[in-house]
Amino acid sequence: xxxxxxxxxxxxxxxxxxxxxxxxxxxxxxxxxxxxxxxxxxxxxxxxxxxxxxxxxxxxxxxxxxxxxxxxxxxxxxxxxxxxxxxxxxxxxxxxxxxxxxxxxxxxxxxxxxxxxxxxxxxxxxxxxxxxxxxxxxxxxxxxxxxxxxxxxxxxxxxxxxxxxxxxxxxxxxxxxxxxxxxxxxxxxxxxxxxxxxxxxxxxxxxxxxxxxxxxxxxxxxxxxxxxxxxxxxxxxxxxxxxxxxxxxxxxxxxxxxxxxxx
Numbered sequence: 001x002x003x004x005x006x007x008x009x010x011x012x013x014x015x016x017x018x019x020x021x022x023x024x025x026x027x028x029x030x031x032x033x034x035x036x037x038x039x040x041x042x043x044x045x046x047x048x049x050x051x052x053x054x055x056x057x058x059x060x061x062x063x064x065x066x067x068x069x070x071x072x073x074x075x076x077x078x079x080x081x082x083x084x085x086x087x088x089x090x091x092x093x094x095x096x097x098x099x100x101x102x103x104x105x106x107x108x109x110x111x112x113x114x115x116x117x118x119x120x121x122x123x124x125x126x127x128x129x130x131x132x133x134x135x136x137x138x139x140x141x142x143x144x145x146x147x148x149x150x151x152x153x154x155x156x157x158x159x160x161x162x163x164x165x166x167x168x169x170x171x172x173x174x175x176x177x178x179x180x181x182x183x184x185x186x187x188x189x190x191x192x193x194x195x196x197x198x199x200x201x202x203x204x205x206x207x208x209x210x211x212x213x214x215x216x217x218x219x220x221x222x223x224x225x226x227x228x229x230x231x232x233x234x235x236x237x238x239x240x241x242x243x244x245x246x247x248x249x250x251x252x253x254x255x256x257x258x259x260x261x262x263x
Contacts, residue, residue, distance in 0.1 A: 008104025015090030067108035086112030089122035097196035194228030
């Protein structure tokens with residue numbers, strides 16, 4: 001399988017290089033990642049300035065842009081061959097609940113999915129530091145890819161032809177791995193997107209007559225909810241959340257347009 005790797009921590013980060021090392025044992029892996037950290041950039045893309053692309057090693061390229069830029073370059077240029085799967089990560093720091101809207105890691109996978117590729121984002125529950133369990137997460141990732149290979153293959157070969165009542169779904173997952181030794185992890189659970197509350201604050205670092213400079217601070221609270229990504233991750237489970245793109249509020253739409261079909 002041909003796999004494209006990206007992230008928002010930057011091409012030199014430990015997580016993406018662990019993923020490259022282990023996935024390369026059984027797959028053809030290509031890395032296109034930001035040259036510097038781009039955390040919390042969401043789905044930003046570069047449209048008004050040129051991007052610099054540098055080959056840093058065989059099958060590895062750095063980009064002076066965002067994760068979404070990296071994925072678009074990988075899918076729309078001839079720097080790498082056509083890929084079957086795009087992976088964003090392994091990110092240092094969780095991406096659960098409302099983080100999904102702000103995360104550059106999840107945005108990398110989302111961009112691939114928008115462009116019609118199977119995709120997944122993977123993060124480790126380690127704050128403000130690389131995790132010592134990145135290799136364990138990479139091993140899990142390799143095994144998980146083997147599990148979903150039939151779904152990936154179904155979509156890589158053209159339009160889906162499903163003989164079952166329920167059509168095959170192109171994979172798009174957000175995975176969060178506990179910052180724990182492998183023998184302390186309780187297992188894996190498929191979860192739904194939970195809720196995060198951001199207690200943000202801004203502190204003036206300098207203040208002149210006409211201009212202020214501020215520094216963002218604060219903290220994040222996760223809302224406990226059985227079966228949610230953040231809750232199960234905190235319990236010690238690997239959280240796997242299947243995602244889609246449609247943000248339509250169908251309950252409201254049904255009020256205004258009776259008979260509408262759910263997405």
